[in-house]
Amino acid sequence: MSAALASLYAQHLAQIIEQADAALAASGHDALLVAAGTPRLRFLDDQAPPFVASPHFLRWLPLADAPGSWIVHVPGQKPRLIFLQPRDYWHVVPQTPQGYWVEHFDIITATDEHAARVELERLLGEHSAIIGEEGAAGSDIAPNNPPALLARLHWTRACKTPYEVTLMRAASRIGARGHRAAARAFADGASEFEIHLAYLAASGQSESALPYPNIIGVDTHGAVLHYTRLQRDRPTAPRSLLIDAGGQYAGYASDITRTHAASDQGDFAALIASMEEMQQILCLGVRAGQSYPALHEEAHRLLGGVLAQHGLVRCSAEAAFAQGITRTFLPHGLGHLLGLQVHDIGGHQSTPEGGRTAPPSEHPYLRLTRTLEPGMVVTIEPGLYFIPMLLDALRATSAGSDVDWTRVEALLPCGGIRIEDDVLCTTGDPHNLTREAFAALDAA
Numbered sequence: 001m002s003a004a005l006a007s008l009y010a011q012h013l014a015q016i017i018e019q020a021d022a023a024l025a026a027s028g029h030d031a032l033l034v035a036a037g038t039p040r041l042r043f044l045d046d047q048a049p050p051f052v053a054s055p056h057f058l059r060w061l062p063l064a065d066a067p068g069s070w071i072v073h074v075p076g077q078k079p080r081l082i083f084l085q086p087r088d089y090w091h092v093v094p095q096t097p098q099g100y101w102v103e104h105f106d107i108i109t110a111t112d113e114h115a116a117r118v119e120l121e122r123l124l125g126e127h128s129a130i131i132g133e134e135g136a137a138g139s140d141i142a143p144n145n146p147p148a149l150l151a152r153l154h155w156t157r158a159c160k161t162p163y164e165v166t167l168m169r170a171a172s173r174i175g176a177r178g179h180r181a182a183a184r185a186f187a188d189g190a191s192e193f194e195i196h197l198a199y200l201a202a203s204g205q206s207e208s209a210l211p212y213p214n215i216i217g218v219d220t221h222g223a224v225l226h227y228t229r230l231q232r233d234r235p236t237a238p239r240s241l242l243i244d245a246g247g248q249y250a251g252y253a254s255d256i257t258r259t260h261a262a263s264d265q266g267d268f269a270a271l272i273a274s275m276e277e278m279q280q281i282l283c284l285g286v287r288a289g290q291s292y293p294a295l296h297e298e299a300h301r302l303l304g305g306v307l308a309q310h311g312l313v314r315c316s317a318e319a320a321f322a323q324g325i326t327r328t329f330l331p332h333g334l335g336h337l338l339g340l341q342v343h344d345i346g347g348h349q350s351t352p353e354g355g356r357t358a359p360p361s362e363h364p365y366l367r368l369t370r371t372l373e374p375g376m377v378v379t380i381e382p383g384l385y386f387i388p389m390l391l392d393a394l395r396a397t398s399a400g401s402d403v404d405w406t407r408v409e410a411l412l413p414c415g416g417i418r419i420e421d422d423v424l425c426t427t428g429d430p431h432n433l434t435r436e437a438f439a440a441l442d443a444a
Contacts (some may be wrong), residue, residue, distance in 0.1 A: 035132025105346030174247025178203030222415025385416030
């Protein structure tokens with residue numbers, strides 16, 4: 001594995017350097033400086049949230065715990081890493097870099113922020129592009145974040161190298177282990193908080209290592225799209241669980257959602273099964289040349305069929321779509337780009353130079369409006385929710401007369417359904433990273 005990963009990394013870095021050189025030339029810069037970032041203290045406090053390295057930094061190397069460090073790239077030269085390893089007895093000091101990637105960098109170790117700035121000043125070109133947050137290296141070296149250069153880097157980040165896909169497969173396996181444990185905990189009657197703890201233990205992650213806060217909603221909490229309260233009390237007679245939780249490996253994320261029904265909730269279980277079939281059809285649509293907004297529209301057409309099949313509407317599937325009824329039950333987008341960020345940047349970008357393709361006005365929360373290309377990893381996460389405020393609004397419209405409100409009220413206590421996989425677009429058939437991860441668990 002390590003030898004194969006080393007080879008993939010060498011190819012990955014060569015591609016990153018090629019992309020960086022092209023972006024520098026196009027934007028008129030002679031060097032690229034990328035900050036890992038620094039912890040930020042909370043307001044009026046001496047503590048900071050857990051450090052998260054910049055995705056631009058992590059794309060160059062898998063060094064997630066190196067606050068205050070920098071990458072310096074000058075075209076034609078070996079890239080440099082200014083590695084901040086402070087002398088400190090209050091905190092754990094970042095370990096000296098080692099592994100398959102170190103031979104590709106000239107590593108300069110600095111023992112404090114001043115020493116790191118001295119090295120940066122020595123390497124700073126006359127027209128350097130400096131990528132990072134404000135104050136990343138003191139006020140004397142202010143990041144300029146050139147928009148034209150960032151646009152090109154964000155555009156290329158959408159398509160993953162084989163090395164990046166390997167890391168995302170590892171993140172998927174981490175998430176799959178957690179989901180299996182969470183499902184068992186729910187079946188045993190655990191509280192949301194206990195399910196959360198089971199997920200962390202099985203996936204081997206701390207809360208600060210999660211790619212995003214776990215969404216663990218029992219019963220009606222599943223209708224809150226970003227529910228993160230984690231109730232401590234055990235439910236007396238739980239009906240359903242919606243869990244949206246991922247894994248992280250070397251900075252790369254997985255994003256997985258599953259919905260489970262209690263054994264006595266046959267109608268809701270049947271609805272989950274239909275949503276599963278629908279979701280798998282959409283996953284097969286992740287192909288090069290496919291418009292993602294068009295795939296999102298197809299999700300709504302298919303959802304109309306699910307609503308009709310299960311008696312939630314009295315009209316046809318096409319009428320449920322045409323009247324906008326499906327938007328009440330699926331108010332979010334079908335998915336998004338995935339990678340070093342859970343919602344990877346560049347989803348609305350229209351060209352390498354910039355520009356923006358906005359989501360359709362009737363689907364304002366769609367995070368991805370690009371045409372799919374080989375190497376893109378996207379989430380496919382259709383949902384069907386019983387959200388009281390949206391249902392009340394639908395009931396007040398003429399389209400509301402086509403809804404079987406008795407049927408809706410019967411399923412309302414179950415909250416909602418979301419099923420989400422991470423899918424790699426290739427030159428041929430899509431690769432479902434999530435299903436591969438679960439299959440590997442079954443085979444072990």
